[in-house]
Amino acid sequence: MLLAVLSCLCSSLLVSVRGGKLPEAEVEIDVLHRPFLCRRKSKYGDLLLVHQEVYFENGTMVYTSRTDGDKHAMWFTLGIREVIKGWDKGLQDMCSGEQRKLVVPPALAYGKDGKGKIPPESTLTFVVSLLDIKNGPRSHESFQEMDLNDDWRLSKQEVKVYLRKEFERHGYPPNDTLHENMMEDIFAKEDANKDGFISSREFTYKHDEL
Numbered sequence: 345m346l347l348a349v350l351s352c353l354c355s356s357l358l359v360s361v362r363g364g365k366l367p368e369a370e371v372e373i374d375v376l377h378r379p380f381l382c383r384r385k386s387k388y389g390d391l392l393l394v395h396q397e398v399y400f401e402n403g404t405m406v407y408t409s410r411t412d413g414d415k416h417a418m419w420f421t422l423g424i425r426e427v428i429k430g431w432d433k434g435l436q437d438m439c440s441g442e443q444r445k446l447v448v449p450p451a452l453a454y455g456k457d458g459k460g461k462i463p464p465e466s467t468l469t470f471v472v473s474l475l476d477i478k479n480g481p482r483s484h485e486s487f488q489e490m491d492l493n494d495d496w497r498l499s500k501q502e503v504k505v506y507l508r509k510e511f512e513r514h515g516y517p518p519n520d521t522l523h524e525n526m527m528e529d530i531f532a533k534e535d536a537n538k539d540g541f542i543s544s545r546e547f548t549y550k551h552d553e554l
Contacts, residue, residue, distance in 0.1 A: 385436075
């Protein structure tokens with residue numbers, strides 16, 4: 345449902361030294377396996393289902409999601425900082441069925457704070473297998489589905505129609521009062537220029553790399 349996409353947009357801080365910018369840390373990407381057929385490649389805004397294995401620099405495994413079949417595989421949206429920045433950078437243009445090894449420096453992982461078992465300033469190696477790709481809630485495909493008159497902006501009526509369809513698709517009866525309140529909340533957060541429409545630019549997430 346559309347409420348799931350209402351989150352704060354993230355911005356990055358640029359570090360300047362003596363009037364210049366430090367070169368940004370990079371992810372080392374090694375493709376371990378790529379399927380012969382690739383009908384679609386991952387892009388920002390897509391929902392990805394992945395398995396992962398995480399290792400320290402000395403080769404010690406920190407975590408694996410493969411302990412119980414696909415039960416612990418993880419869905420996330422690429423490019424909106426749901427995961428570490430190293431994943432947002434390193435899992436672009438990836439095919440379903442592909443496996444990559446990412447060597448991620450601390451600046452693109454958990455930095456000087458660390459997390460859980462991961463100490464501060466840790467370089468991590470991830471072996472990531474992409475199981476599935478779906479259109480994400482902020483994808484251009486989703487926007488086009490909602491944009492009923494193809495004018496590249498969403499009206500309040502178009503958002504209400506979408507909410508009604510989503511409720512019906514999940515087996516809930518329509519609720520015009522609830523849809524109206526949800527729509528008003530969505531526009532309050534997403535209609536940045538307050539013109540009464542949500543443009544394609546306002547709808548899609550902004551990314552540091554764009």
